[in-house]
Amino acid sequence: MANHSALSDVTRKDGIVAVVEADEMSDEALMARYRDRGDEADYNALIERYQQEIYRYLVRYLGNATLADDVFQDTFLQIHQKRHTYEEGRAVRPWIYAIASHQAIDTMRRVGRHSARSLSANGSDDGETPRDGLEALLESTAEGPLAQLQTEERREWVRRAIDTLPETLRQTLILAYYQDLKYREIAEILDVPVGTVKSRLHAALQKMAEKAARDHISEGDEGA
Amino acid sequence: MKSQDSIEDDAVDDIIGHALGLIDFRPQRYFVETDAGSNDPRPCPERVARTRSQIGLLLNDGCEPHGSEPIRPPDDLRQRTLNRIREQKAMTLEFREPFVEKPRWRLADVAVAASVLCAAFLGSLPALKNGKATAANLACSSNLTQIWQGVEQYATTFNVYPNATVENRRLPIGATLALMRHTGHLPESVPLTCPGCSSRLQARELPHWNQLNQQSEQLLRDFSAMMAEVYAMHPGLKGQVGVRYLDRSMIESVKSVIPMAGDRPPVNGRTPLLQGNSPWHGGFGQNVIFADGHSAFIRGRSIRSLDRDIYSNRQGHCDAALDPFDIILVPAGACLNQD
Structure with a gap:
């Protein structure tokens, strides 16, 4: 049974108000509604959609499942706290990834994890490496x-x-x-x-x- | 204009982009590239597949999404995240509460509370007063009982009730207490004044009996002043000449109505007034202890219908009793008419 708070009122062209469930909404529409209403059901739906891939990203990036767990929670806490900064129509996926990346970098600084060593003494880290071969x-x-x-x-x-x-x-x-x-x-x-x-x-x-x-x-x- | 190397690099990046699915196949982009001169901007599918295979060898670590080993979030991660948000919301509400709520106490609330407290306090005042009066009454009754015990022991010893004025006509009635102390029938710690009066006097503060008999006028005046607020005493019987003892056997049958001691009457100097109760209990009455040892708070000056005034004898004088059944208490500072 659908949670009532996960429903959205949408006014169609003919003026009829339709009720849309969170499952049927795009990420962008869902995020905009969460920004406006702050319903926990919308937030829950967002976590549900992104938890798999964001957690996987954090595990790979941080190389530690425990840290990834913490950063995942920090990421969605940030999304909740900064929801008013979400701009209408902006793609949600890169926005969430950007927040997760910043949280991960902050965490690595806090726990003292150093950047990975360069594979080669030659070339810089900004991609200006020789392309031969x-x-x-x-x-x-x-x-x-x-x-x-x-x-x-x-x-x-x-x-x-x-x-x-x-x-x-x-x-x-x-x-x-x-x-x-x-x-x-x-x-x-x-x-x-x-x-x-x-x-x-x-x-x-x-x-x-x-x-x-x-x-x-x-x-x-x-x-x- | 791009160099040859740069063009080749772009081609490699394009192949990588296609191999990894990094390029958006938006119609607009497709037509722009088509217009640039190439029939199909997309690289050869075989080259893309080859590149994808080589990159797979380089980067496939066996985990999802390209490998079979899953990287799954813990089952409770979503719930724990939601719990953190709830905690955050609760903390935010708690933090904001003082700023968004109205003041807890308005002036009207304080006024109502103050008036209720005042009403309760005023309502409890009579009870407090009554409590205080009751306590004073009990203490007074206790003092009188201790004096009566001395009187009774004296009467048991000598078969007459103690009376200093029989021994010395010039002494005030209160000297009887000094006599009892002298004979050892009045303990030193017995209070001789009502808790309702302003002064406090104990038996140990009385002058010695021998001193009182020195016939010094100044000493007697001082002693009378000392006795001004002490309990009134039974004055003894009027004799043919002066005062005589009240015989114990005479009142045996009426002990319950013969007062032995009690609160001092209202006085004008040393003379009792004809009307009014003792001043020590708010003017509501006086404590009296009777010869049989029971005490009572008498709300009027009359104890028996036959005897209208507890503070004067049947002749209406502040003097000795006319007979054993004459009810009378005389202020401790007063002297009797010995003629």
């Missing part, structure tokens, strides 16, 4: 260096490698690959141009490819 790797039909590893070994290597990426690259990579967000949404979350998102993602992939090649070669040497 990535195209060849991505378009290669040959088996890559990681293909020779066992599945579980490869996954463990991926986790460690991502954890060592510079903070900005790691964040961009997580948002782009693991959270399935668009360039435009990532740019809005990080408050940078779309071009910067592309270059950061390019640099992140480049560093991952370089690390894969290097680790494969060094393992091969040790084996020899």
Whole structure:
């Protein structure tokens, strides 16, 4: 049975007032109604919609489920407290991700977690890294260096490698690959141009490819 | 104009974007790119698939959404988050309460409360007064009982009731108390004044009996002044010459109506007034202790219909009793007519 407070009065073109349930509303309409009315049912619906992906994002970004749990609650507490700043028509998903990212960064500073180390001494963290070789790797039909590893070994290597990426690259990579967000949404979350998102993602992939090649070669040497 | 490297980089980014689904396929964007000269702005599907596969090898950590290992939030996370919001709302309400609520007490409320308290206080005043009067009455009755015990012990010892004026005509009636103290029948701590009067006198403060018999005028005047507020006493019987003792056996059958001591009557100097109750109980009456040991608060001056005034003998004088049945109490500071 639908909760009465999760219903919305919508005036149609013919002047008839229709009652709409929260489940049938877009994120934007739901957030606008929560901003205006403050109904707990709307807030509950928003948490329900986003808890899976925001929690997953925070676990990956923070690398710690306990911290992710705390930051998730802080994020939605912020959404409640700052709901009056939500602008009509603004996309809710990037807005929530931006709040979650800021909360996560604050938490990492508070608990003293340092930024991941750079994979390479060369190149900067802003994506201005050399781009040679990535195209060849991505378009290669040959088996890559990681293909020779066992599945579980490869996954463990991926986790460690991502954890060592510079903070900005790691964040961009997580948002782009693991959270399935668009360039435009990532740019809005990080408050940078779309071009910067592309270059950061390019640099992140480049560093991952370089690390894969290097680790494969060094393992091969040790084996020899 | 873009360099060749830059164009190639854009192409790679475009392929990555398509491979990871990062590009919005909005109609407007599609037509703009189509107008730019290419028949299809989207990269070759085979290149995109190849890139997606290679990126998968690089980035798939086995967890959702590309892997099978789930990353699920705890079951109670949503509820705990909601609880935090509720706590936050409650704290906000609590914080704002003093600012948004009206003052708890308005002037009218204070006035009503004050008037109710005043009414309650005024209403309780009579009860308080009554309580105080009752306590004073009980204390007075207790004092008289202690004096009566002394009188009774004296009478038991000597078969007559104590009377100092029989021994010394010039002494006031109150000297009988000094005599009782001298004979050891009045304990030192016995109060000799009513709690309702202004002065306090105990048996230990009385002058010694031998001193009183020194015939000093000044001493007698001082002693009479000291006795001014002390309990009135039975004056004894009028004799052919002077005063004689009240014999114990004479009043045996009427002890319950013969007063032995009581509150002092209203006086003019040392002379009792003909009307009015003792001043010590608000003018409402006087405590009297009778020869049989019972005490009573007498609201008028008459105890028996045959005897109209407790403070004068049947001749209407403040003097000794005419006979054993004459009811009379004389102020302790008064002297009797010994003619």
